[in-house]
Amino acid sequence: MKIVASNKKAYFNYEIIESLEAGIALLGSEVKSMREGRVSLKDSYAEIRNGEVFLLHMNISPYEQANIFNHEPLREKKLLLHRQEIKRLIGKIREKGYTLIPTKVLFNEKGKVKVEVSLAKGKRTYEKKRAIKERDLEREVRAELKKRLR
Secondary structure, eight states: OEEEEEOHHHHHHEEEEEEEEEEEOOOHHHHHHHHTTOEEOTTOEEEEETTEEEEESOEEOOOGGGGGGOOOTTOOEEEEOOHHHHHHHHHHHTSTTEEEEEEEEEEOTTSOEEEEEEEEEEOOHHHHHHHHHHHHHHHHHHHHHHHHHO
């Protein structure tokens, strides 16, 4: 599996409850642009409408060789999930504070584009500050250990 893009901000801003892998309906120029790694998950999210899941605000840069047949960079993309998975997600999203966030875009062993979509709950400001403090403390401890081992 080759990871094309990951949403690092999602792990900081949200508490990831569960993840699942979904297919995605793309145009040819979008796939070629993804193979070059020209995709961004920043500020993207998934929305369920009429029993279908759509990915919004995922930016796939235009493919230069596609000229007039190029795609729109911010167009809605349909995620391909089983009906039972969608029903389960609808039930979970109705709970307070849950949302669907894409965390990774990857190519599987067969060369198909897959999106890892995570059910997430937004973190509060104090939780984010605590995470920053813990990260800084851990970094200082590692630096001190490295310094003592020399």
